[in-house]
Amino acid sequence: MSALNPRIAWFSGETRKAIASEAVSILEEIGIFVENDEALSLLDGAGAGIDATDGMVKIPSSLVEKALETAPSRVMVYDRYGEVAMDLGGDRVHFNPGSAALRIYDYERGKARTPETDDLVRFATLIDALPNYAAQSTGVIAGDVPEEIGDRYRLYIALLNSTKPVVTGTFKVDAFRVMHEMLATVAGDADRLRERPIAIFDCCPSPPLKWSDLTAQALIDAARTGLPAELVSMPLTGATSPVTLAGAVTQHCAENLSGIVIHQLACPGAPIIYGGSPACFDMRKGTTPMGAVETMMIDGAYAEIGKHLGIPTHAYMALSDSKLVDYQAGMESAMGATIAALSGVNNVSGPGMLDFESCQSLEKLVLDHEICGMALRLSSGIALRDDPIALPLIREGLAKKEFLSLPHTAKWYRKEAYFPDEIIDRATLEEWESKGGRDAANRAAERVKNLLSGYTPEPLDGAVSAHLKELMEREAKRTGMERLPELA
Amino acid sequence: MDEFLKSCAQSIIDGDGDVAETLAKQAVDDGAPLIDVIEKGFAAGIREVGRLWGEGEMFLPELVMGAEAMKRAMAILEPSIAGSGGLKEAAGRVVIGTIEGDIHDIGKTLVATMLSANGFEITDLGADVPAGRFVDEAEEKRADCIAISALLTTTMNGQKKVIEELENRSIRGQVKVMVGGAPCNDEWAKEIGADGYAGDAVAAVALARSLVD
Numbered sequence: 001m002s003a004l005n006p007r008i009a010w011f012s013g014e015t016r017k018a019i020a021s022e023a024v025s026i027l028e029e030i031g032i033f034v035e036n037d038e039a040l041s042l043l044d045g046a047g048a049g050i051d052a053t054d055g056m057v058k059i060p061s062s063l064v065e066k067a068l069e070t071a072p073s074r075v076m077v078y079d080r081y082g083e084v085a086m087d088l089g090g091d092r093v094h095f096n097p098g099s100a101a102l103r104i105y106d107y108e109r110g111k112a113r114t115p116e117t118d119d120l121v122r123f124a125t126l127i128d129a130l131p132n133y134a135a136q137s138t139g140v141i142a143g144d145v146p147e148e149i150g151d152r153y154r155l156y157i158a159l160l161n162s163t164k165p166v167v168t169g170t171f172k173v174d175a176f177r178v179m180h181e182m183l184a185t186v187a188g189d190a191d192r193l194r195e196r197p198i199a200i201f202d203c204c205p206s207p208p209l210k211w212s213d214l215t216a217q218a219l220i221d222a223a224r225t226g227l228p229a230e231l232v233s234m235p236l237t238g239a240t241s242p243v244t245l246a247g248a249v250t251q252h253c254a255e256n257l258s259g260i261v262i263h264q265l266a267c268p269g270a271p272i273i274y275g276g277s278p279a280c281f282d283m284r285k286g287t288t289p290m291g292a293v294e295t296m297m298i299d300g301a302y303a304e305i306g307k308h309l310g311i312p313t314h315a316y317m318a319l320s321d322s323k324l325v326d327y328q329a330g331m332e333s334a335m336g337a338t339i340a341a342l343s344g345v346n347n348v349s350g351p352g353m354l355d356f357e358s359c360q361s362l363e364k365l366v367l368d369h370e371i372c373g374m375a376l377r378l379s380s381g382i383a384l385r386d387d388p389i390a391l392p393l394i395r396e397g398l399a400k401k402e403f404l405s406l407p408h409t410a411k412w413y414r415k416e417a418y419f420p421d422e423i424i425d426r427a428t429l430e431e432w433e434s435k436g437g438r439d440a441a442n443r444a445a446e447r448v449k450n451l452l453s454g455y456t457p458e459p460l461d462g463a464v465s466a467h468l469k470e471l472m473e474r475e476a477k478r479t480g481m482e483r484l485p486e487l488a
Numbered sequence: 489m490d491e492f493l494k495s496c497a498q499s500i501i502d503g504d505g506d507v508a509e510t511l512a513k514q515a516v517d518d519g520a521p522l523i524d525v526i527e528k529g530f531a532a533g534i535r536e537v538g539r540l541w542g543e544g545e546m547f548l549p550e551l552v553m554g555a556e557a558m559k560r561a562m563a564i565l566e567p568s569i570a571g572s573g574g575l576k577e578a579a580g581r582v583v584i585g586t587i588e589g590d591i592h593d594i595g596k597t598l599v600a601t602m603l604s605a606n607g608f609e610i611t612d613l614g615a616d617v618p619a620g621r622f623v624d625e626a627e628e629k630r631a632d633c634i635a636i637s638a639l640l641t642t643t644m645n646g647q648k649k650v651i652e653e654l655e656n657r658s659i660r661g662q663v664k665v666m667v668g669g670a671p672c673n674d675e676w677a678k679e680i681g682a683d684g685y686a687g688d689a690v691a692a693v694a695l696a697r698s699l700v701d
Contacts, residue, residue: 102640102641102642102671103641141642147642150642171642206591212591236594238549239594240594283547283548283549284544284547284548286548286594286595286598286688
């Protein structure tokens with residue numbers, strides 16, 4: 001007798017094979033654009049040269065097969081102290097907030113604005129405090145430091161304010177070296193960082209089938225330093241990929257496979273994640289709705305292909321296109337988190353995010369945390385704890401005329417149910433009214449305040465944080481910024 | 489003749505490039521008044537497409553197919569008009585592109601397609617275009633207007649650089665500048681001294697017309 005973890009099946013085994021095999025044909029017959037010299041020379045050295053007629057790199061299927069053999073099926077990511085924080089592979093689900101928002105929703109003012117250093121600190125602190133988030137993301141871009149060092153600065157703030165690993169990425173090619181040095185400083189040194197990586201680097205190919213200089217370099221740099229690379233392929237149906245969902249999944253597979261090939265050529269066996277941020281392109285508005293159910297279907301379906309290929313998976317889900325924390329925001333985020341959990345996506349990025357991945361909200365971050373808690377609970381399924389399942393318990397309960405006082409109840413009730421924070425209203429009408437009759441966003445705003453005033457992340461070792469500061473100040477000076485913004 | 493003009497318009501509304509091309513050839517072969525064929529036929533069709541899109545009746549694929557059909561008809565009609573010494577001139581010359589650092593191409597291409605379908609002569613520089621290159625091309629093509637797209641708040645400052653470059657070369661007065669893209673709005677256009685902002689491809693056509701007139 002055993003219970004199943006609930007899972008969505010998207011394709012038959014035969015279709016999964018057909019999609020992967022067509023993706024391999026796309027790379028062999030059409031090829032990819034590569035704008036990075038190092039990637040080109042790696043590919044060329046392995047027998048995938050540039051086709052003189054169309055300038056595209058044709059990748060033989062043998063290269064894809066070899067890359068899939070060397071790429072690991074399990075990727076571990078660690079916290080500041082070297083403890084496992086994410087065990088990516090199988091159907092294990094982890095959540096982290098959506099990354100790289102240009103705006104933050106200011107609840108008091110009722111509108112989005114440009115984030116500043118204090119917002120980054122609050123964002124990192126909240127993620128550190130909330131247990132259903134397995135990792136930090138460098139989710140907000142600070143408007144009070146120069147754009148050229150925005151990528152380094154957001155990592156700096158995350159490392160100072162949290163022990164959790166960080167999902168991050170570069171905006172400029174030269175940023176990787178500095179970010180790697182910051183991470184190595186926290187981990188101890190470059191070798192320890194390679195052994196127990198504390199960050200994941202997002203690498204985004206441009207649809208269709210193109211690797212820009214920046215993203216190809218990020219992929220190679222990540223491979224060589226042993227930091228897990230996360231492929232973020234983003235076909236837009238009918239705009240930058242075929243309009244069919246199956247067509248988008250197939251193009252996504254080809255883009256991911258090409259990334260895995262470049263990455264494994266740079267360093268065979270280096271950790272890599274099969275991921276993306278596709279969208280069902282909106283033909284009315286010309287936008288990229290992350291909250292469209294079809295977007296989530298593409299995500300769940302490609303995760304199944306990633307599993308078929310034996311690579312850990314990632315998707316941008318549990319986020320919303322709404323411009324504020326409202327019904328739509330909750331609906332889309334919950335639907336995404338649910339589908340992600342039921343698809344067994346290993347790393348789900350998205351919580352907190354509004355407005356097509358462009359606006360973070362602290363209030364939404366704490367509300368989404370409860371969505372993630374419920375989604376994680378859902379994905380673990382219904383446990384069979386007793387055999388027989390109920391008969392003796394019912395006999396016992398009948399004798400006592402209730403089940404509350406049963407030792408069996410006390411033993412299991414906390415394991416059977418996830419207890420959300422009280423921002424999720426389960427009170428009686430009377431209690432709800434007596435506490436001001438407030439809506440979820442309002443309750444969340446109060447929780448944000450309480451968490452921020454009552455929680456202090458474990459501080460970094462003094463020498464380590466001094467070294468990070470030195471690195472960051474050096475970067476800032478290079479852009480002409482003499483002093484970094486004060487940290488509260 | 490009215491029936492013929494109606495079917496020209498309808499071919500654009502249907503987004504049927506094959507029919508549009510056949511009708512255009514027929515007009516040339518029959519020696520029909522081509523300016524009328526364009527203005528009262530095909531162009532009436534593309535205006536109707538724009539209207540239907542504005543009202544939410546049509547979505548982007550129908551809009552783009554209408555514009556593509558329009559381009560195919562015009563490709564046949566234009567040489568014949570030029571050959572006959574006709575009066576048809578481009579509605580204006582526009583240099584268009586997505587600003588440096590920004591690889592978002594779709595919105596810009598849509599605007600270029602709609603402008604072209606509405607009789608503008610378009611030089612599409614693609615995406616990730618440095619400010620200087622907009623100005624170089626505008627000078628070379630003697631453009632009436634530069635259209636700059638930016639999809640990121642981190643790249644929209646580049647739109648301002650194009651205007652500064654025009655000022656540096658003392659030719660700001662000779663060319664209009666229109667901006668578009670997700671983070672832009674009227675306020676932003678004013679702030680950087682652009683001549684206008686358009687929120688979508690149909691609005692961009694109306695704006696370009698008003699700027700060039």
